[in-house]
Each structure stands twice: as C-alpha cells, then as structure tokens.
Amino acid sequence: MTLIDMRDVSFGYSRQRKVLHGVSLSVRQxxxxxxxxxxxxxxxxxxxxxxxxxxxxxxxxxxxxxxxDPSSRTFMRDYRRSVQAVFQDPYSSLDPRQKVHDIISxxxxxxxxxxSHPDAVAAALDAVGLxxxxxxxxxxEFSGGQRQRIAIARAIVARPQLVLADEAVSALDLSxxxxxxxLFKRLAQSMTLVFVSHDLGVVASLCEEIIILExxxxxxxxxxxxxxxxxxxxxxxxxxxxxxxxxxxGRTRGKQ
Amino acid sequence: xxxxxETPPVAPAATRKSRWSLTLTIGLILVGIHVxxxxxxxxxxxxxxxxxxxxxxxxxxxxxxxxxxxLGRDFxxxxxxxxxxxxxxxxxxxxxxxxIGVTIGLLSAFATRFxxxxxAATLDILIAFPVxxxxxxxxxxxxxxxxxxAILALGIAMSAIVARLTRILxxxxxxxxxxxxxxxxxxxxxxxxxxxxxxxxxxxxTVNFALQFGIAVIAEASLSYLGLGAPPPxxxxxxxxxxxxxxxxxAPIGAIAPGIALVTLVIxxxxxxxxxxxxxxxxxxxxx
Amino acid sequence: MTAxxxxxxxxxxTGDQALVSDLSFSLGAGxxxxxxxxxxxxxxxxxxxxxxxxxxxxxxxxxxxxxxxxxxxxxxxxxxxLRGSSVAVVxxxxxxxxxxxxxxxxxxxxxxARRLAREGKSPAGRDxxxxxxxxxxxxxxxxxxRIANxxxxEISGGQRQRVAIAMAxxxxxxxxxxxxxTTALDVTTQAEILKLLDSLVRELxxxxxxxxxxxxxxxTVVDRVLVLRNGRAVEEGPVxxxxxxxRHDYTKTLVTAARTFDNALEGTA
Numbered sequence: 001m002t003l004i005d006m007r008d009v010s011f012g013y014s015r016q017r018k019v020l021h022g023v024s025l026s027v028r029q030x031x032x033x034x035x036x037x038x039x040x041x042x043x044x045x046x047x048x049x050x051x052x053x054x055x056x057x058x059x060x061x062x063x064x065x066x067x068x069d070p071s072s073r074t075f076m077r078d079y080r081r082s083v084q085a086v087f088q089d090p091y092s093s094l095d096p097r098q099k100v101h102d103i104i105s106x107x108x109x110x111x112x113x114x115x116s117h118p119d120a121v122a123a124a125l126d127a128v129g130l131x132x133x134x135x136x137x138x139x140x141e142f143s144g145g146q147r148q149r150i151a152i153a154r155a156i157v158a159r160p161q162l163v164l165a166d167e168a169v170s171a172l173d174l175s176x177x178x179x180x181x182x183l184f185k186r187l188a189q190s191m192t193l194v195f196v197s198h199d200l201g202v203v204a205s206l207c208e209e210i211i212i213l214e215x216x217x218x219x220x221x222x223x224x225x226x227x228x229x230x231x232x233x234x235x236x237x238x239x240x241x242x243x244x245x246x247x248x249x250g251r252t253r254g255k256q
Numbered sequence: 257x258x259x260x261x262e263t264p265p266v267a268p269a270a271t272r273k274s275r276w277s278l279t280l281t282i283g284l285i286l287v288g289i290h291v292x293x294x295x296x297x298x299x300x301x302x303x304x305x306x307x308x309x310x311x312x313x314x315x316x317x318x319x320x321x322x323x324x325x326x327l328g329r330d331f332x333x334x335x336x337x338x339x340x341x342x343x344x345x346x347x348x349x350x351x352x353x354x355x356i357g358v359t360i361g362l363l364s365a366f367a368t369r370f371x372x373x374x375x376a377a378t379l380d381i382l383i384a385f386p387v388x389x390x391x392x393x394x395x396x397x398x399x400x401x402x403x404x405x406a407i408l409a410l411g412i413a414m415s416a417i418v419a420r421l422t423r424i425l426x427x428x429x430x431x432x433x434x435x436x437x438x439x440x441x442x443x444x445x446x447x448x449x450x451x452x453x454x455x456x457x458x459x460x461x462t463v464n465f466a467l468q469f470g471i472a473v474i475a476e477a478s479l480s481y482l483g484l485g486a487p488p489p490x491x492x493x494x495x496x497x498x499x500x501x502x503x504x505x506x507a508p509i510g511a512i513a514p515g516i517a518l519v520t521l522v523i524x525x526x527x528x529x530x531x532x533x534x535x536x537x538x539x540x541x542x543x544x
Numbered sequence: 545m546t547a548x549x550x551x552x553x554x555x556x557x558t559g560d561q562a563l564v565s566d567l568s569f570s571l572g573a574g575x576x577x578x579x580x581x582x583x584x585x586x587x588x589x590x591x592x593x594x595x596x597x598x599x600x601x602x603x604x605x606x607x608x609x610x611x612x613x614x615x616x617x618x619x620x621x622x623x624x625x626l627r628g629s630s631v632a633v634v635x636x637x638x639x640x641x642x643x644x645x646x647x648x649x650x651x652x653x654x655x656x657a658r659r660l661a662r663e664g665k666s667p668a669g670r671d672x673x674x675x676x677x678x679x680x681x682x683x684x685x686x687x688x689x690r691i692a693n694x695x696x697x698e699i700s701g702g703q704r705q706r707v708a709i710a711m712a713x714x715x716x717x718x719x720x721x722x723x724x725x726t727t728a729l730d731v732t733t734q735a736e737i738l739k740l741l742d743s744l745v746r747e748l749x750x751x752x753x754x755x756x757x758x759x760x761x762x763x764t765v766v767d768r769v770l771v772l773r774n775g776r777a778v779e780e781g782p783v784x785x786x787x788x789x790x791r792h793d794y795t796k797t798l799v800t801a802a803r804t805f806d807n808a809l810e811g812t813a
Contacts, residue, residue, distance in 0.1 A: 038730035038731060038732060038733075039701070039730055051436070051439075051440050052440075053436065053439065053440075076442075077442065080440065080441065080442035081442070083440075084440060084441070085436075085437065085440045087433040087436065087437060088433070089433055092432045092433040092434065093432075093433035093434050093436075093437050094434055094437075095432075095434045095438075095451075095452050095455075095456070096456070096538065096539050097455045097456055097537075097538060098451075098452075098455075106438060106441045106443060106451070107441040107442055110438075110441050110442040110443040110444070110447060111441070111442040138538035138539065140538065140539045144583070151437070154437065154441065173582035173583055173757060174582065174757060174758075174759070174798055174801045174802060175582065175797050175798060175801055176582075177801065178800075178801040178804055178805075198730065198731060199731075199805075200731070200809060201805030201806060201808055201809050202805060202808075204805070204808035204809045205804060205805060205808035225811055228809060228811060229811055238732055239731060239732060240809070241735070242731045242732045242734065242735035243731060243735075243760075243809060244734070244735070244738070244758070244760035244761045244763065244764050245760050245763075245806055245809075246759060246760050246763060246787055246799070246802055246803055246806050247763050247783060247784050247787050247788065
C-alpha cells in the first residue's frame with residue numbers, strides 16, 4: 001500500500017529561487033526510505049512539505065490516497081495522527097519548561113486520542129528504553145541521546161503509521177548514535193520510516209530504499225543495496241567516494 | 257557513553273530545594289509588609305488622614321513616629337495610605353500594560369511580515385510618545401484627573417515596551433524545534449502559545465514587569481505633581497516627596513520617610529520577581 | 545630531538561570538577577596527531593590550553609611547552625608572540641570564526657601583515673595584497689580577487705573554511721590545530737577540505753593536531769591518535785593499530801560503531 005505519493009512536486013519562494021524541481025517519489029507502507037542529500041539539496045523542504053508546514057507550488061502530494069491539504073482541519077487531524085516527526089537537535093526539540101510526561105503526552109492531548117494517556121506514555125517510554133520514572137523530570141536532566149529517546153517517544157506515542165526523521169542522529173556522539181540507529185531499526189519493524197540525512201552510512205544501515213537528491217532534483221533512487229553497490233549517477237558516485245572510511249583490515253573496498 | 261546514555265542521572269533534589277533563595281525571602285518580606293500595611297489602612301489608621309492631628313511639621317515623637325506634615329496631619333498615617341496607593345498604581349499599570357502589551361506582542365510575533373512591520377512602527381511611535389502627553393490625553397478623554405486616569409495613562413505607555421519585549425522573546429521561542437514538534441503533534445497555534453510560548457517568555461516578562469512596577473510608582477508621583485494624578489487628599493508617596501521639597505533642610509524626615517517606603521517596595525518587588533523567576537526555571541541549577 | 549609540543553600532566557579544572565586530568569603527550573615537528581573524543585571528553589579544552597586561550601573560569605595545572613615556551617600561567621603578551629608564529633587554529637564553524645563585517649581580503653591581510661612585521665619586512669600595502677591573493681589561491685579558492693572582495697556571508701561554508709585555513713597559513717605556524725574543521729560541512733566539501741589540509745600540512749612541513757569525534761575523518765589525515773574520554777587519555781598509538789586492534793573497551797565501542805556504518809555502506813554488514 002502506498003502511504004505517501006509525491007507527483008511532480010516543485011517548491012520555490014519565487015520564480016528565481018526554486019528549491020525543488022518536479023520531484024516524484026512514493027513511500028510504501030513498511031518500506032523505510034532514506035532521503036539523502038547535502039545542504040541545498042531540498043531534502044529539508046520535502047520534509048516540510050510532508051509535515052504540512054508548507055504547500056508545494058506545483059504538483060501534488062497524497063497520503064493514503066487523499067490529497068495532503070494543510071488547510072483542512074479534518075484531514076490534518078487524521079494526518080497528524082498517522083504521521084509524526086523526530087528532529088535533529090535534541091536540545092532544541094524539547095521544551096525546557098515541560099516535564100517529560102507533558103512532552104510525550106502532547107500528541108495524545110492535542111489530537112484528543114482516547115484511552116489512558118499515562119499508560120500510553122509509559123508504553124512509549126518503555127519502547128524507547130527509558131525508565132518509567134523519567135516522566136517527572138525535565139529535559140535538562142538528560143543526555144543528548146536520552147533526549148532524542150524522549151523525542152522519539154513523543155513521535156510514537158500516538159502509534160502513527162509513518163515517522164519522519166530529520167537528521168535525527170546527526171547531532172549525537174558516535175557511541176550514542178549507533179544505539180539510536182538500533183532503536184530506529186527496531187521501530188521500523190512496526191511503522192514506516194522516512195529518514196532524512198546527509199549521512200550515507202546511517203541511511204545504509206537503516207533504510208531499504210534510498211533517494212539521492214541534488215539541488216532540488218532526484219538524481220537516483222531505488223533499493224539501497226543496489227545503489228550503493230552500483231551507483232549510476234556521477235553525483236551519487238562522488239558522494240560515495242567522499243565518505244571517509246576506516247583504515248582497511250586487509251579487506252578490499254567495494255566497487256569504488 | 258553506555259552508562260551515560262542508558263541511566264538517567266539522579267535527580268538533583270538538593271539543588272532543587274536550594275532554588276528557594278535569600279532574594280526571594282527578602283522580596284517576600286518587603287512586599288509582604290507593604291501589602292499588610294495597605295490592607296490594614298482599609299480598616300484602621302493611627303490617625304484620620306484628612307484631619308490635623310497635631311502641630312505643623314512636628315519632629316518625630318512617640319505619638320507621631322515620623323512627625324506631622326505642613327497641615328499638621330500624622331505623617332506615618334499618610335505613608336501607610338501611600339503604600340495602598342503605590343500598590344494600586346503599580347499593579348494597575350502593570351496589569352493594563354501586560355494585557356495590551358502581551359497581546360500585541362504575540363500578534364506581532366505571529367503576524368505576516370507586513371502586519372509585523374506595521375505593528376513595530378506603531379510601537380516605535382508609541383514608545384517615542386512622552387508619557388506626560390499621553391496622560392494629558394487620557395485625562396482630557398476621561399472626566400478629569402484621577403488616580404485611575406493616571407494608571408490608565410501609565411499602563412498604555414508601558415504596553416508599548418511590553419509589546420516590543422514580548423515580540424522579540426516570542427520570536428526567539430518560535431525558532432525552536434519544539435514549536436515545529438508541537439505543531440506536528442497536532443497542537444493548534446493558540447495551543448502552542450499556551451503550552452510553549454507563554455511559559456518560556458513569562459520569566460523574562462515577570463522581571464520586566466517588576467521594573468515597570470517601580471517606574472510606574474515613581475512616574476505617578478510626577479503626574480500627581482502636575483495635577484495629572486490623584487487629587488488631594490489622597491497622598492501618594494510622590495506627592496509627599498514633592499511637598500517635602502520646600503522643607504527638606506528644616507524637616508528632612510518629610511523626604512526621607514516616603515523615600516524609604518518607595519525604595520523598600522520597589523526593591524522588594526524586584527527581588528520577589530527575580531526569586532520567582534529562578535524558582536520557576538527548571539534549568540537553573542547551582543552548577544553544571 | 546626536542547618535541548615541538550610537550551604536554552605533561554595537564555589538568556584543567558573548573559570549580560571542583562576536573563575537565564581534563566593528567567594528560568600527557570608530545571608532538572614533534574611535522575608530526576600529525578589526532579585527538580579523538582566525544583562531547584565532554586575535553587578535547588577542545590586541551591586545544592585551548594595549548595594556545596593559552598582558556599576561559600578565565602578554568603584553572604590549568606601541569607605543563608604545556610610549545611616551541612620551547614611554557615604556556616601554562618604565562619602572560620598573554622608573551623603568548624601573543626607564540627600565537628601566529630608557532631601555532632594557529634582552524635575552528636569548527638567558519639561563519640563565527642570570521643568577522644561578518646570585514647571583507648575577506650582584509651581579514652587574511654591581518655595575520656599576514658603581522659608575520660611580515662615579525663620577520664622584519666615592512667608590509668607595504670601592495671605586497672600584502674598580492675600575497676593575500678596568493679594564499680587564497682593556495683587554498684584552492686576560485687577567483688581569489690572576487691573572494692577577497694566579498695564578505696563572509698557571500699561565500700559558501702566550504703569556501704569560508706578555506707579562508708579560515710588561509711588565515712591560519714598566513715602566519716606560517718609550526719603547529720596547526722584543527723578543531724573539528726569539517727564537522728559543519730557537507731560530505732563532499734569535507735572530502736575536499738581534508739585533502740587540502742593533508743597536502744598543505746605536507747607541503748609547508750607543519751605539525752598538525754587534529755581534533756575530532758569522527759574516527760574515519762581522523763584516520764584520513766593523521767598518523768597517530770590519542771583517544772580521550774571524560775578528560776582522560778584511554779589509548780594512544782598509530783591509527784592503524786588503534787583502529788584495527790583497539791585495547792581499551794571504550795575505543796572498542798567507538799571502533800565497532802564506526803565500522804558498523806562503514807560495513808553498511810560496503811554491504812558487508
């Protein structure tokens with residue numbers, strides 16, 4: 001089943017400053033997709049469009065068959081329930097004056113989701129590997145990795161179908177990053193993940209499909225393994241060559 | 257790393273307690289005294305404030321703790337009533353300034369570029385506008401000078417500054433990812449304001465309100481002097497200070513006593529606000 | 545041979561907290577070393593201590609000898625001679641490292657003129673200008689004249705970092721400290737900057753102290769690494785040895801994590 005379908009989407013602040021040029025992509029349920037690009041590639045813009053924070057200036061976006069219309073209250077309520085997000089900076093994405101319980105339960109309250117909210121919050125905390133007594137603390141009492149776990153708990157508490165992650169591990173230390181990637185891997189088994197990142201290594205270990213963006217165009221897309229093993233577009237090749245590698249252990253490099 | 261990531265640090269219970277500061281205690285005591293005195297004057301004063309209670313300009317004595325004024329009224333009684341007037345002026349002006357200012361400031365922070373620019377320009381004009389002129393306009397528009405016309409004028413003058421501050425603070429808060437996170441959690445814009453914007457700008461606003469409180473109490477004195485404030489016999493500290501001008505060398509107590517009353521209240525309010533800000537801020541800890 | 549930089553028992557404290565404890569290492573002329581650590585490891589503070597640019601709130605202990613001069617507890621005036629002639633720093637964020645209100649040309653001319661004055665040459669405006677353009681060309685900036693006439697915000701992040709490197713080189717330091725110089729940059733730009741740093745350090749025979757949290761990045765530019773954790777050295781040695789046969793548990797965790805992403809790329813996971 002196709003969850004997200006973008007057809008020929010463009011976006012620009014003016015005719016001269018176009019940041020997306022006729023982008024078409026689809027996200028199928030249960031298939032995690034990595035959106036890879038550097039600054040100015042348009043990956044953040046695509047994310048903003050998918051979050052309903054901006055409208056495309058051309059083309060169409062549908063979710064589960066119906067058109068994504070940020071001005072329709074009824075559509076957006078359902079949409080917010082189905083699509084949640086995790087952001088890059090775990091320090092900026094949590095309100096410093098709210099307790100963890102209030103942070104995580106915000107989607108439940110705002111979307112008026114029935115059922116026991118404390119139970120749902122406890123379940124979400126458990127799913128991200130944080131102790132239940134975290135609910136009465138404030139964000140500053142946690143490390144960067146723990147904060148990102150709180151942000152993930154907020155994203156999954158309403159049991160969405162799709163989670164959009166924007167560079168969600170880029171700001172974390174390496175040893176923490178690998179744990180959060182593992183957490184995303186586990187979550188991807190029960191929900192669909194769209195992972196926006198500049199980090200090919202992270203996307204390679206998380207996503208089944210990959211979309212490479214350059215200056216508002218999709219230059220290559222498809223199965224992650226196939227593209228990494230045999231990149232066709234020169235930009236993809238350059239990107240892959242640019243990733244610094246660990247010194248070899250006598251093992252030969254891929255096809256590069 | 258692993259230990260750091262996996263186990264949340266122990267909650268700093270000790271530091272949480274220590275947020276209750278000396279500043280807050282002193283602020284509470286000073287403001288508390290003034291509030292208690294102000295409430296007391298509603299029921300009882302040592303002497304009748306509108307009648308002579310002794311000779312003119314008597315020095316302090318057991319029956320008149322800080323002496324009497326030019327008309328022979330008990331000076332301590334007047335200062336006690338002054339507490340009530342100062343609190344009414346300060347709280348009234350700040351409340352009006354806050355209500356108008358925060359509303360305009362928030363609107364401006366959320367407004368489109370054009371409306372924001374228009375509001376900012378209006379506020380600039382309002383800030384440049386002399387309070388005195390504003391007070392005269394308010395008096396002209398209402399039926400004569402009274403304590404209330406002074407409060408209204410001060411409140412309006414204050415609202416421009418509050419609005420500007422609110423706008424800047426709110427814009428800074430709106431740049432945080434938790435605002436986008438809140439929107440994508442399904443929270444409406446009014447909900448975002450209540451949940452995130454106000455709690456995050458309130459501490460700084462509170463401290464500003466405390467400053468404005470002091471300014472209002474002092475400004476009311478100038479307005480009274482020009483006949484734009486409360487008419488006699490409702491003596492505000494400002495009026496007492498002005499009346500003491502002529503006798504400041506012969507009877508300095510007339511200037512010292514209301515001065516001390518004014519300073520203790522203004523300092524008290526500021527310390528109270530600082531202390532409350534610290535107690536409300538979960539991130540304010542003794543050390544990192 | 546005496547080392548260019550000798551750090552011996554360096555301890556940095558603030559209040560009753562030790563941020564760096566008993567750290568010792570040395571770096572010879574022309575040597576390249578990487579300081580690896582995650583947030584809170586004290587790696588950037590160590591760099592600050594080497595240049596004598598510690599915040600006032602931090603009390604240093606131990607010894608740092610740079611180019612024969614003790615850095616710890618030495619007056620700022622004495623250190624000013626050291627900075628520039630012996631050591632220069634390239635920081636993580638090129639936008640904040642440059643003055644937003646000054647044209648690039650003038651910013652590069654500053655350290656250049658100071659060096660010329662130090663070398664006893666009279667820095668005539670013409671000569672300085674010409675050399676500025678040479679330096680901009682040296683760090684592979686296209687159209688040096690245009691860049692020299694631009695303000696920092698008018699050029700890209702990668703170009704800004706090249707300018708910052710040009711400014712550091714203009715001092716002709718014996719030691720270049722690079723503190724996360726590519727962390728804020730795109731992957732392709734990072735590759736270019738690393739290549740540039742590598743060739744310049746070789747060409748100008750500078751020593752390099754490269755500070756980063758990114759293991760593969762460090763591996764591409766240095767020969768030797770020191771792994772820091774919570775202000776303490778946990779492991780030191782040649783890059784190949786440390787990354788292929790890590791001894792300390794912490795280093796093992798880091799290396800395993802880095803290899804996991806590497807392997808995901810190679811498809812050998």
